[in-house]
Amino acid sequence: MLFDSPMPFREAIESLLARDLLPTNMSSAELRGLGKSILDRSLFSARNHYTEILDQLKNELQTLLNPVTAVRPDGTPYTSGTDVASVRLRLRRSLEGLGYQAPEGKKGTIEDLASEPRLNLVIKTNQQIAQGYGYARQGQNADVLDEWPGQELVRLEERVVPRDDWDERWRAACQQAGDTLALGIYRDTGRMVARKDSGVWQALGDGAGGFDDTLGSPYEPFAFGSGMGTVDIDRAESVELGLIGEDEQVKAIPLNYALEVSE
């Protein structure tokens, strides 16, 4: 095993770069109504009409996703990159520079663009969307897909107050996608497993069952601040679960309109 400098997470960076800035006065609920074909192509934050801030956010996210090795004058290497706290500080200063004022009575809340909870949410959500896309895209390599045709929804990170409705979301997503196999496996085993080309993943990201806190993507983290994600299920286990036949092939599905669907 040879250690080296980091390699760019190409798929994650591409998904970020494909997003155009969408300054807007719309609320989260109004934005959801725009539909996947627009949202996949856009970098936005509810009620943030500052193009300069979104432009800065996009640049900062690129640096966050793609640290590179640099060398100090004394010859010692270090990572040239950034972290969430530094990005948060710079964005807050830019907002102050633009004369931004929090809405009356909302200072420090999620509705205040410069508050810590709001900036954390915006930075981490966009970072994780790009990484989630990258992980899912890499999982759709034809040979990888043949080896791991299924995936399972699991908790990857703990949360102080975890959502306790993932089972309900899963059942609703299976029903909306018409994935009776996944629903059957869930009823038999309690596991949230489906083929990678199942519509259940998009339905989960769309908030099937009436959930309005989702991100519209068929890949992790699925919902704002979620610690849920997917793990690959290999061919042998997928066959054992009855998800797929020995030689049945799973198709690569479009994950992002901006990158994979031409109109």
Next chain:
Amino acid sequence: MALSYTFEGPRDLPVKQMAGDLAALSPEKVNPILARAASNHTRQHLFGLDSSRANLMGGRRSHFYGQAARSTQFGAAPDSFFVSIDHVGFRQRLEGGTIRPVKAKMLTIPATAEAYGHRAREFNNLRFALLKGIPALVQSTSQRIGYRRPKGSAKGSAAGKVTKGKVIPDKVMFWLARSVYQGPDPNVLPTEQDFDAVLSDRLDKYAARIEARQGRQTEGAE
């Protein structure tokens, strides 16, 4: 620092039960599978650390290892494949060493849970203080004042000068240091033996699956 690690392809792996000739397996097909297996194993390991290694000071978690897991990805070429963890600070945890500031003069070391995951400049009420000779940034609502009487003035004269004295800290938020040494922690990555086991197991499964599939195709053709 972030890092990547490269494997030189299936030839290096201890294979338990290889069906047929290893050379018959196309590296173009095998390497992405091995790379994904190594990447998945790394992700799983890092999410495990995220769950077992919470911030020692308590407070809001930054999920350092969770973020490292999400930053894990792979690439494959015909003769090798790599796994990369594109996350600032990860290589430092693995290899350890002296950390020096890149842009500022001093490093800020969080002293409380509240400071963890924050830049000192995010607080607008910090003051510099020397605490038993150790420089720190503190939250403080009070400061000693002094009174300096001009030379030769009479006792009780009002002609003196009030001077600023030491900051009285309410709470130390950050310690300041010109450099910090962090010991290496090889446990942040799976061991090389772990990787060998995972990869040779995956190669076995892959080879067996391809062989079985070819067998079915042959039967079907007869």
